[in-house]
Amino acid sequence: MIKTITILGGHGRDGQREPVEQIELKMGDVASIVGPTGSGKTTLINDIELFANANTPTGRRILINGQVAPAEYRDNPARNPIALITQHTTFLADLPVNEFLTTHARIRTTDHSQVDALVGKALSFANQLTGEPILVHSRMTELSGGQTRALLIADATIICNTPIVLLDEVENAGIHRTRALELLRQYQKIFIFVTHDPRIALLSDYRIVIGGGSMTQVLHTDEHERACSVRVSRLDDLLSGLRDRIRIGGRLTAEMMEEFS
Amino acid sequence: MKLVICAGPATTGKTSVLRHMIRKLIDAGDRVVFLKIDVQYAEEDEQFAREFGIPTKKVYSGELCPDHCNVMVLGDALQWANRTGSTALVVETAGLCLRCSPYVDTGLGMIVLEATSGMNLPLKVGPMLSLADVAVVTKIDRVSQAEREVFRARIQDVAPSVRIREVNALHGIGIDPLVDMVRSSPDAAGRMLLRGNPPVGTCTICVGKKEVGWQSHFGVVRPLENQVFYRGE
Numbered sequence: 256m257i258k259t260i261t262i263l264g265g266h267g268r269d270g271q272r273e274p275v276e277q278i279e280l281k282m283g284d285v286a287s288i289v290g291p292t293g294s295g296k297t298t299l300i301n302d303i304e305l306f307a308n309a310n311t312p313t314g315r316r317i318l319i320n321g322q323v324a325p326a327e328y329r330d331n332p333a334r335n336p337i338a339l340i341t342q343h344t345t346f347l348a349d350l351p352v353n354e355f356l357t358t359h360a361r362i363r364t365t366d367h368s369q370v371d372a373l374v375g376k377a378l379s380f381a382n383q384l385t386g387e388p389i390l391v392h393s394r395m396t397e398l399s400g401g402q403t404r405a406l407l408i409a410d411a412t413i414i415c416n417t418p419i420v421l422l423d424e425v426e427n428a429g430i431h432r433t434r435a436l437e438l439l440r441q442y443q444k445i446f447i448f449v450t451h452d453p454r455i456a457l458l459s460d461y462r463i464v465i466g467g468g469s470m471t472q473v474l475h476t477d478e479h480e481r482a483c484s485v486r487v488s489r490l491d492d493l494l495s496g497l498r499d500r501i502r503i504g505g506r507l508t509a510e511m512m513e514e515f516s
Numbered sequence: 517m518k519l520v521i522c523a524g525p526a527t528t529g530k531t532s533v534l535r536h537m538i539r540k541l542i543d544a545g546d547r548v549v550f551l552k553i554d555v556q557y558a559e560e561d562e563q564f565a566r567e568f569g570i571p572t573k574k575v576y577s578g579e580l581c582p583d584h585c586n587v588m589v590l591g592d593a594l595q596w597a598n599r600t601g602s603t604a605l606v607v608e609t610a611g612l613c614l615r616c617s618p619y620v621d622t623g624l625g626m627i628v629l630e631a632t633s634g635m636n637l638p639l640k641v642g643p644m645l646s647l648a649d650v651a652v653v654t655k656i657d658r659v660s661q662a663e664r665e666v667f668r669a670r671i672q673d674v675a676p677s678v679r680i681r682e683v684n685a686l687h688g689i690g691i692d693p694l695v696d697m698v699r700s701s702p703d704a705a706g707r708m709l710l711r712g713n714p715p716v717g718t719c720t721i722c723v724g725k726k727e728v729g730w731q732s733h734f735g736v737v738r739p740l741e742n743q744v745f746y747r748g749e
């Protein structure tokens with residue numbers, strides 16, 4: 256049973272110790288990682304996914320339930336408690352979608368009688384996030400950036416179904432972000448979102464701020480911010496509405512702007 | 517003497533993996549020598565001599581299969597390694613043959629595959645994979661976690677007993693377990709034998725007959741519509 260993940264700070268790009276020395280994430284926590292482009296956000300979640308033990312360029316260490324992660328987490332995907340949805344928006348895997356998902360389900364689960372059911376569920380999950388549905392017989396390499404993202408999220412949630420989920424910039428690639436968050440938060444897990452999106456950052460219990468390759472601060476979402484969060488979400492929904500209109504070939508009108516004031 | 521034989525298709529990251537491995541071996545007190553076997557061009561020997569100040573050599577297999585060339589020269593190489601007072605001989609060989617494999621019964625046999633290569637690569641490399649002790653998968657930084665795991669499954673499907681280690685050979689992530697495997701591998705000394713049975717592959721084209729069409733040849737022949745053959749292991 257996974258109860259906690261601990262991140263023990265290493266050093267930033269300048270070689271200095273990270274200002275934040277230790278962060279402990281508990282089951283059920285939703286955390287964000289924020290910071291400018293190139294600051295090292297992806298590097299931090301990669302460290303977590305690799306169960307870094309002072310053997311990555313940052314010198315960080317990751318503990319699971321206070322202990323160094325057992326080697327089998329990395330050697331046997333069925334035992335790996337982490338699913339990572341990377342920033343990639345293209346696949347290099349030259350397999351048809353169903354064969355890819357089936358193979359992944361086979362290596363991620365111990366109960367092989369469930370494989371077909373999992374693949375079916377993952378596909379319908381993914382298709383709730385995309386505009387145009389993903390066809391099971393298309394090749395992975397033919398999927399669009401958004402479809403790729405949607406499929407990776409579905410794969411992580413349904414097929415991996417791990418206690419820890421790491422998402423790198425879920426807001427990118429134009430998928431239904433709010434729907435994705437709703438679907439994801441039905442599950443009791445540790446979620447870590449790398450994000451540039453204020454809505455996602457404010458939905459989190461706390462955010463880890465990155466700069467120059469270092470964890471510089473941990474900010475807990477306070478009452479003021481929770482109050483802001485309601486308005487941020489409303490603005491965001493309004494913007495999404497405009498985005499959807501434009502997507503389907505509609506026009507915007509001056510009245511629509513009234514709602515923003 | 518520890519012996520590492522590292523094979524793998526072109527540009528999969530063999531040199532990058534070995535660079536990190538050699539550094540770690542040297543840091544832990546090993547005296548390493550390096551041999552590169554390639555068909556007609558290689559410069560890893562010069563790179564490693566410069567970077568680590570260790571004895572290095574290269575040999576071009578030329579008209580020979582590189583894996584056969586390895587069998588030919590490995591005895592000499594081990595003597596050379598002994599003469600230089602080294603404790604580990606690391607061999608990088610171009611895995612071009614796909615019918616043979618270069619591993620011997622002692623030491624560590626290591627194939628390097630890249631996660632970016634397409635999902636059928638494990639099915640194509642034959643005994644170079646199935647006779648290895650460990651398959652090292654590089655370039656995991658370039659693919660999603662899901663693709664990495666499906667690639668692992670594809671290797672397991674064709675080579676269930678081969679251990680798999682995923683690495684980022686740019687940053688040297690995941691190399692430590694490989695170094696441990698070198699440490700715990702059996703010492704190479706005295707008489708060494710090639711692992712598995714090589715395929716019977718000598719045909720009349722090998723000895724210089726240039727006529728096109730199987731009717732002009734004898735011994736091992738192959739018409740278009742015959743896919744029955746002895747694969748070796």
Ligand SMILES: Nc1nc2c(ncn2[C@@H]2O[C@H](COP(=O)(O)OP(=O)(O)OP(=O)(O)O)[C@@H](O)[C@H]2O)c(=O)[nH]1
Binds near residue numbers: 524528657686687
């Ligand atoms: N992104 C990434 N690039 C890698 C990795 N490993 C190797 N490379 C790159 O892949 C290219 C080939 O790497 P080498 O180590 O020279 O490959 P090799 O197998 O020794 O190649 P040959 O000996 O020429 O057949 C280089 O540009 C490396 O920097 C990795 O893990 N990640």
Ligand SMILES: Nc1ncnc2c1ncn2[C@@H]1O[C@H](COP(=O)(O)OP(=O)(O)OP(=O)(O)O)[C@@H](O)[C@H]1O
Binds near residue numbers: 268269292299467
């Ligand atoms: N602590 C560190 N020490 C050394 N290098 C680092 C460190 N942290 C990050 N880097 C390097 O900085 C570069 C950019 O980092 P990264 O890709 O994680 O940025 P990012 O915040 O995810 O950017 P983006 O918002 O564009 O996705 C990478 O090459 C990474 O290896």
Ligand SMILES: [Mg+2]
Binds near residue numbers: 296298342
């Ligand atoms: Mg990033």
Ligand SMILES: [Mg+2]
Binds near residue numbers: 530531532560608
């Ligand atoms: Mg090389």
Ligand SMILES: [Zn+2]
Binds near residue numbers: 584613614615
């Ligand atoms: Zn050969």
